[in-house]
Amino acid sequence: MPRSSARRGFSLVELLIVIAIITILLALLIPAVQQARNNARGIQCKNNLRQIGIALNSYHELYNVYPPASIWARPPGETLDGGRWAVGILDRVGLGYAPGSEPPRMMANWAIMLLPFLEEGNLENRYDPSKPVSDPVNEAVRTQRIPTYSCPSDIFNNDSNLFDRTEISSQPDNLYARGNYAINMGPNRGCFRHALGGEVEWPAGAGAGNCGDGFYVDGERIYEDNTQLWGHGIAGVNKSFSYNDVPTGSSNFIAIDEVRAGVNKFDLRGTWALGFIGASVTARHGVVSFQEDGAGPNNQDPDSDDIFGCTRVHQEAGSGYLQEVGMPCFASSVIENEVNFQQTARSMHQAGVFVMKLDGSAHFIGDGILPEIWSKLHNRNTKEKIGDE
Numbered sequence: 001m002p003r004s005s006a007r008r009g010f011s012l013v014e015l016l017i018v019i020a021i022i023t024i025l026l027a028l029l030i031p032a033v034q035q036a037r038n039n040a041r042g043i044q045c046k047n048n049l050r051q052i053g054i055a056l057n058s059y060h061e062l063y064n065v066y067p068p069a070s071i072w073a074r075p076p077g078e079t080l081d082g083g084r085w086a087v088g089i090l091d092r093v094g095l096g097y098a099p100g101s102e103p104p105r106m107m108a109n110w111a112i113m114l115l116p117f118l119e120e121g122n123l124e125n126r127y128d129p130s131k132p133v134s135d136p137v138n139e140a141v142r143t144q145r146i147p148t149y150s151c152p153s154d155i156f157n158n159d160s161n162l163f164d165r166t167e168i169s170s171q172p173d174n175l176y177a178r179g180n181y182a183i184n185m186g187p188n189r190g191c192f193r194h195a196l197g198g199e200v201e202w203p204a205g206a207g208a209g210n211c212g213d214g215f216y217v218d219g220e221r222i223y224e225d226n227t228q229l230w231g232h233g234i235a236g237v238n239k240s241f242s243y244n245d246v247p248t249g250s251s252n253f254i255a256i257d258e259v260r261a262g263v264n265k266f267d268l269r270g271t272w273a274l275g276f277i278g279a280s281v282t283a284r285h286g287v288v289s290f291q292e293d294g295a296g297p298n299n300q301d302p303d304s305d306d307i308f309g310c311t312r313v314h315q316e317a318g319s320g321y322l323q324e325v326g327m328p329c330f331a332s333s334v335i336e337n338e339v340n341f342q343q344t345a346r347s348m349h350q351a352g353v354f355v356m357k358l359d360g361s362a363h364f365i366g367d368g369i370l371p372e373i374w375s376k377l378h379n380r381n382t383k384e385k386i387g388d389e
Contacts, residue, residue: 053360055117070275088237100135109275179272184386186231187286285344336339
């Protein structure tokens with residue numbers, strides 16, 4: 001008799017077993033793939049800092065100083081409703097002045113000045129240093145996303161989330177691309193003192209009594225003749241430092257912090273071409289004579305970032321959302337009273353941030369670092385040796 005040509009197929013039980021095995025393998029594989037991607041993004045973020053470190057020290061080799069945090073053109077001084085603020089704190093464009101005509105005027109910042117050292121000389125050549133960064137002639141530069149200034153882990157750093165500096169006012173759009181690295185101005189207290197000794201009131205009456213560890217200004221009449229602002233970091237407003245100004249040693253001092261891009265167009269944080277504290281500068285991010293609410297990386301205190309426009313950021317995003325995504329900031333009941341005066345390091349990496357020390361080395365620092373150690377690592381005058389975290 002002829003042999004049967006029928007072939008035996010899979011039973012239902014066998015098929016279910018195969019599906020179960022594939023499901024288990026996928027469940028094991030997906031987290032591993034995700035972790036590998038996270039690690040790759042972290043490596044890229046760290047490599048960016050190393051490139052910035054090379055550029056920063058190349059700048060010093062050429063000019064014998066590091067770049068200032070930002071350059072502000074005259075007229076000197078700042079004033080707002082009787083309060084007294086050092087130059088570089090208020091955002092006149094954000095308050096309604098026409099871009100390019102604000103007094104005083106913010107010009108280039110450290111990130112713009114490093115462009116030719118990051119193989120971005122063509123872009124730097126398009127920047128007009130005689131005009132404020134807000135001027136329409138500089139729009140093509142300030143809206144350009146720079147790969148070296150962008151950490152791939154930050155989902156808010158993208159081409160559709162530009163910062164609009166005039167969104168709160170009635171002026172035409174004044175847009176800026178995002179960035180994830182900020183120069184350290186210092187962990188000083190939130191008050192001002194004259195560089196030659198003595199205190200300066202800020203706001204009226206609030207600074208009297210004890211500002212020995214505050215920021216320095218060069219004008220006693222802060223709202224009339226102040227032209228510089230600096231702390232214990234490596235850069236200030238119209239103020240540069242050299243390698244010799246860092247007795248703590250270049251391998252023991254943090255020059256650049258990782259920061260996060262703002263959550264919406266009202267949020268200036270993480271804006272590479274804008275020389276404000278919060279945008280491309282960190283400050284008041286440590287402990288000095290008393291606890292600052294911005295102490296430590298990824299600090300979750302509701303008031304830990306003091307930036308202009310936070311009230312509107314809260315209105316648009318919601319306080320709960322800002323806390324949920326790790327981007328809290330201080331919201332005033334009067335938006336005109338908000339200033340750019342405090343920013344700590346932030347990242348979307350798990351449990352820490354990347355920083356760059358002045359010797360050009362990049363390191364990961366956990367969120368659990370003691371605030372006192374964090375502060376000392378950002379103080380160029382720290383005398384004692386601080387071991388690796």
